[in-house]
Amino acid sequence: MxxxxxxxxxxxxxxxxxxxxxxxxxxxxxxFRDSLLGWYRLExxxxxxxLDLNHDGMANTNLFDEVTYCNMSLHLESYTSxxxxxxxxNIVKIAVYTPASKYILEQESYSTCLFDNYRFYEIExxxxxxxxxxxxxxxxxxxxxxxxxxxxTWEDEIAYFTFKKEFYTSAGTWExxxxxxxxxxxxxxxxx
Numbered sequence: 001m002x003x004x005x006x007x008x009x010x011x012x013x014x015x016x017x018x019x020x021x022x023x024x025x026x027x028x029x030x031x032f033r034d035s036l037l038g039w040y041r042l043e044x045x046x047x048x049x050x051l052d053l054n055h056d057g058m059a060n061t062n063l064f065d066e067v068t069y070c071n072m073s074l075h076l077e078s079y080t081s082x083x084x085x086x087x088x089x090n091i092v093k094i095a096v097y098t099p100a101s102k103y104i105l106e107q108e109s110y111s112t113c114l115f116d117n118y119r120f121y122e123i124e125x126x127x128x129x130x131x132x133x134x135x136x137x138x139x140x141x142x143x144x145x146x147x148x149x150x151x152x153t154w155e156d157e158i159a160y161f162t163f164k165k166e167f168y169t170s171a172g173t174w175e176x177x178x179x180x181x182x183x184x185x186x187x188x189x190x191x192x
Contacts, residue, residue, distance in 0.1 A: 004108040032130040033085060036092060039160055040183035041187070042079035045099070047165075048178040053112045055170045063099065063179075070102045081159060081183040091135065094121045094152065095184070096161060100145045101168035110168040117145045123152065131156075157185035 042145030053066040060066050060126055079097035086093055098112040122136040132152050142148050146166035153160045165179040 030127070032127050033092065033125050035157075036083045036125070036132075036154055036159075037085055039186050039189035040083070041186045041189070042076055042081075042097070043158070043184045044180070044182040045076060046180050047167075048180075049175070051167055051175060051177065052170045053114070053167060057114065067099070067148070068113040070111065070113040070115045073102075073113070079116065079172040079181075079183075080189070081105075081161075089122075091122045092125055092132075094123060094159075095119070096121070096181075098145075098147050098161075098163060098165070098179070098181070099167075100147065101166070112168050112170055117147065119145075119147065119149070121149060121152070129139060146174075147179075159183045159185075168170060 030112070045063035046061045047063065048061070049063050052059040053063075053068055054068045067076055069075060074097065081094065081096040084093050084095075085091075096119050097116045098119050100117040102111045102113050102115045119141070120138055121134055124133045124135050125131065126133070134149060134152060134153060137149055148164040149161065150164055151160075151162040159182070161179075161181040161183070163179040163181070164176065166174045166176050169175045
């Protein structure tokens with residue numbers, strides 16, 4: 001009888017110990033998610049095919065070399081991205097600036113100058129992989145701004161975004177390209 005009670009107590013002790021190990025493991029499983037969170041600054045923006053947006057007659061894949069700004073638009077150097085965690089929904093929300101061609105209402109035409117477009121996305125993460133899976137893109141704005149997210153990945157404090165994008169070119173046509181944007185984590189952003 002004593003042996004059965006001792007065995008039962010050892011079993012219960014082992015069960016409680018395993019439960020505590022699971023709690024520790026759950027805490028560790030947020031390491032990847034937590035490393036994503038914060039503000040990022042744009043480091044690079046380039047397309048898969050050359051574009052001439054600045055009317056200089058020379059097409060280029062580096063968007064920094066092709067950009068013409070509209071009044072009051074942010075310069076590419078000022079573009080940011082922000083990764084936040086929404087605990088009540090268990091998702092990571094991304095806000096990211098993307099460039100867009102400008103529609104000029106007074107002239108009823110498009111311009112090749114670029115303006116900033118703040119886009120929002122929701123992703124799920126996998127601690128095991130680690131992977132970022134896009135789960136919501138706010139599609140009502142994708143067509144309006146001619147930008148469709150394809151993929152977002154993260155490695156060594158850099159968020160890599162891939163978009164299908166249409167730009168209005170100096171030839172007066174819409175050109176569909178793949179736009180690659182690289183945002184680097186800036187741990188000092190917003191600190192005084």
